[in-house]
Amino acid sequence: MIEDLNVKQMKMSHVASKGLQRSMFGYFKQVLTYKCEWYGKELILADKYYPSTQRCSECGFVKTKEDKITLYGNEKHGTKHNEYVCYDCGAIMDRDMNAVKNLLTLA
Template identity: 75%
Template sequence: YRKVANIQHDIMQKFTTQLVEEYDKIVIEDLAVKEMQMTHVASKGLQRSMFGYFRQILSYKCDWYGKDLPIADKYYPSTQRCSNCGYVKTGEEKVGLNGNLKYRTKHNEYICYKCGNIMDRDENAVLNLLALI
């Protein structure tokens, strides 16, 4: 157990150092990890994740290197907002961990029902987070 933990911590240290050295803009979301662990869909993976540790290390390294680390509010709709037109999905239009049942879209797809923008959900979220800066 200790060996695995040491490997995880080493990888996290190296990864955060690489991020801070390579990028001037780093934005992260303030996730409600405890609430997300209560759902059955992602609970096991989230228990093994190191989101809190990642944020802690990234925060002190950004301070160390003089980089800004904006943190998006946990209620900011980065995955529901269209990065092209700004339309925000609500109600049955939202895309969740199982996709969207009404429009039969997949979890990783983002389709704007206003302007027709189609892209990867994560790429759309990144563009929305970068727009916060």
């Protein structure tokens, strides 16, 4: 399972553009799709609007509006971009690990 990210829109952000360009997400998706077909596996794409980084993997709370995490973190709550703090149950974890848990639950 991978997220169907809108890479073109993400490149518009000067913060992530160089890293995204180097990472070649589009090519990776193409190769992964081919390999899955080759081995008779199904590639599951999470919708680009699925809130994998905004949903708490512990309690299911979804952050909205000014509570969301951005590339700069969350200024209102003083969190960094790579940490996830649930404002409902108080869980604290790495943002990417939280997203992975949410994607595994979705699959």
